[in-house]
Amino acid sequence: MNKVFKALSDPTRRRVLQLLRERPMSAGELSDHFPVSKPTMSAHFAVLQQAGLIESQKSGRSIVYRLVMSVLEEALLGFAQTFGWGADSKRTSRVADGKAVKRPLKGEA
Amino acid sequence: MNKVFKALSDPTRRRVLQLLRERPMSAGELSDHFPVSKPTMSAHFAVLQQAGLIESQKSGRSIVYRLVMSVLEEALLGFAQTFGWGADSKRTSRVADGKAVKRPLKGEA
DNA sequence: ACAACGTTTAGATAATTAGCTAAATATAGA
């Protein structure tokens, strides 16, 4: 889930997801929408894929990416829920990241 | 809005927001929940504040931070909307970041 | 006025990130 938020922290990647919402697209087709190099876009795709937000499938000499909605849903809605917008409005404050404070130490690590 | 997503990309900062959801807290009180130094926490607070996600108010020798829900709501819900979860399910793909591709150039900058 | 407390600023460092060009890989079609 942290990977999802990291992936979403870049505007280019957010837009890729939005483009992919309409229909699956090849890497090249997606790249044509952005003023950056193909390799840079390729790196963005990798980040999105590692977060589970997109999936790839070879098709001839292209690679077609498609949006995986469920992952985006789970992350965003899951987080939103801890703020009372989803359901279960109380006693959920530390659930989202599954991290739950190690300990209240400050002068150790 | 990009600042909000950037702010949310760090797990510590997400947890700060969640803690602040329950009630306003001082910098020190918040810091006690994390295994990092006060200065580091102070930097996180600054990021959250610059994104508009929290607001501070002096109180004696403490500084009390409170969550600004509306900003979080606008960003998350605003983004979610472009994926069909909010309302207006179509023709909204390029609205979210107000960025709308410069041009399909790739070998220029 | 002074000492203690709570927080931030300064200054440094190591790790991560986004970007580039050039080269490698893989597939399609002639």
Added chain:
DNA sequence: TCTATATTTAGCTAATTATCTAAACGTTGT
């Protein structure tokens, strides 16, 4: 098989980020 096309990998750089310790700042209470 050769050539063109599509995408990624390699290798680099500049900018940003998260973190630390030490020092400064501002407020409270004596």
